[in-house]
Amino acid sequence: MTREELISRLDNVQSLPTIPPIVSRLNEMVQDEDTTAARLGKVIEKDQVLTAKLLKMVNSSFYGFPQRISTINNALVLLGFNVIKTLIVTSSIFEVMQASDIRLFEHSLGCATAAGIIARRRGIKNPEEVSTAGLIHDLGKIVLRAELPKEYDRILANSRERELPVRDVELEIVGMTHSEIGGILATQWNLPDSLVIPVKYHHRPAKCKDHQEITAIIHFSDILIRAVGFGSGGDPWVPPLDHKAWDIIKFGKSDAREILEELDEKLAELANFTGEIDQEQ
Amino acid sequence: MQRIPIKYAVPGMKLEKEAVTPEGQVLCGPDSELTAELIERLKKQGVTVLTVQGRPVVLPGDKSLGTRLKELEHRFSKVNNDPVLKAIKKLIAEFWIVQERGPEAVASAKRTGGQN
Ligand SMILES: [Fe+2]
Ligand SMILES: [Fe+2]
Numbered sequence: 001m002t003r004e005e006l007i008s009r010l011d012n013v014q015s016l017p018t019i020p021p022i023v024s025r026l027n028e029m030v031q032d033e034d035t036t037a038a039r040l041g042k043v044i045e046k047d048q049v050l051t052a053k054l055l056k057m058v059n060s061s062f063y064g065f066p067q068r069i070s071t072i073n074n075a076l077v078l079l080g081f082n083v084i085k086t087l088i089v090t091s092s093i094f095e096v097m098q099a100s101d102i103r104l105f106e107h108s109l110g111c112a113t114a115a116g117i118i119a120r121r122r123g124i125k126n127p128e129e130v131s132t133a134g135l136i137h138d139l140g141k142i143v144l145r146a147e148l149p150k151e152y153d154r155i156l157a158n159s160r161e162r163e164l165p166v167r168d169v170e171l172e173i174v175g176m177t178h179s180e181i182g183g184i185l186a187t188q189w190n191l192p193d194s195l196v197i198p199v200k201y202h203h204r205p206a207k208c209k210d211h212q213e214i215t216a217i218i219h220f221s222d223i224l225i226r227a228v229g230f231g232s233g234g235d236p237w238v239p240p241l242d243h244k245a246w247d248i249i250k251f252g253k254s255d256a257r258e259i260l261e262e263l264d265e266k267l268a269e270l271a272n273f274t275g276e277i278d279q280e281q
Numbered sequence: 282m283q284r285i286p287i288k289y290a291v292p293g294m295k296l297e298k299e300a301v302t303p304e305g306q307v308l309c310g311p312d313s314e315l316t317a318e319l320i321e322r323l324k325k326q327g328v329t330v331l332t333v334q335g336r337p338v339v340l341p342g343d344k345s346l347g348t349r350l351k352e353l354e355h356r357f358s359k360v361n362n363d364p365v366l367k368a369i370k371k372l373i374a375e376f377w378i379v380q381e382r383g384p385e386a387v388a389s390a391k392r393t394g395g396q397n
């Protein structure tokens with residue numbers, strides 16, 4: 001498969017659930033300056049299934065709000081429209097991911113958790129947006145798996161046999177990496193740049209010009225979550241660290257210890273969320 | 282210490298850290314001994330995870346410290362020339378050793394010149 005073939009294929013993804021029509025309605029509403037969180041909330045809450053899913057996500061430990069968020073209106077105020085919209089757009093993808101690749105799902109939740117911890121420590125304005133970027137950073141892998149299952153199997157088999165990182169094999173077999181694929185899809189879905197860019201550049205953070213701090217955090221969080229061995233990104237290896245990105249967010253040993261401690265605590269709570277323990281009983 | 286989902290809690294275990302509701306309310310403090318009644322009450326209040334003393338439970342997927350350290354080494358096998366990542370690997374190993382054996386374990390490993 002050539003790059004061009006893949007790009008045109010991505011224009012017309014068949015294998016994944018479609019984006020709920022509510023998203024374009026909400027997008028229109030947001031353009032209108034009079035739209036309030038309360039009005040957006042009312043529209044979303046008409047869809048009870050979606051509402052339940054959203055509330056489950058926003059209350060999971062990687063966002064780390066101390067009190068329970070019980071209404072969509074509340075969620076919109078606390079997390080912002082960008083986050084809620086992204087969760088709506090990607091909710092069906094995460095269902096696919098949870099059902100087909102629980103280890104990648106865990107990797108994504110873990111990356112979101114680490115990213116939120118680091119973002120909060122750095123005093124970033126909307127740390128929930130950074131968590132959300134972590135949540136969707138490997139979106140391209142799910143698209144690859146769903147849309148090109150044969151190629152995906154070949155990629156994983158090659159990675160295992162030749163002991164190469166999945167990213168390198170992706171480039172060889174489909175001419176593109178999952179980060180680029182994720183970036184294309186996220187752009188198509190009109191997600192904001194603060195989310196598209198970290199998805200697209202999480203393995204090459206030095207290449208991005210905007211949103212460098214968020215991208216650096218996602219790059220490092222992906223490394224950290226693989227380092228501690230939570231979930232799986234497809235191969236077992238910790239990816240190389242980009243030192244330009246590290247210079248943006250670097251911290252010393254005592255900070256690192258605190259981050260590890262907090263991450264460990266939050267990951268223990270996540271194990272409940274993913275339901276892995278329930279399944280094994 | 283060990284963090285366990287509350288369904289693994291049994292009477293007689295002792296808390297290492299306070300039990301907290303999802304809303305952040307502290308229900309009982311460190312060193313409290315769990316009873317059947319207390320466990321039920323904590324569940325009712327929405328507590329999902331407890332941090333208990335020692336390592337009383339083997340959770341599904343739990344591996345021994347030795348196995349975990351070996352896997353840690355393997356995961357880093359392609360990036361060992363990076364000083365930052367090497368430092369992170371060491372901190373993770375230390376964190377796990379302290380979690381399992383207490384702070385003394387890392388200190389004595391350092392004294393005897395062990396790899397951690
Ligand atoms: Fe990735
Ligand atoms: Fe990843």
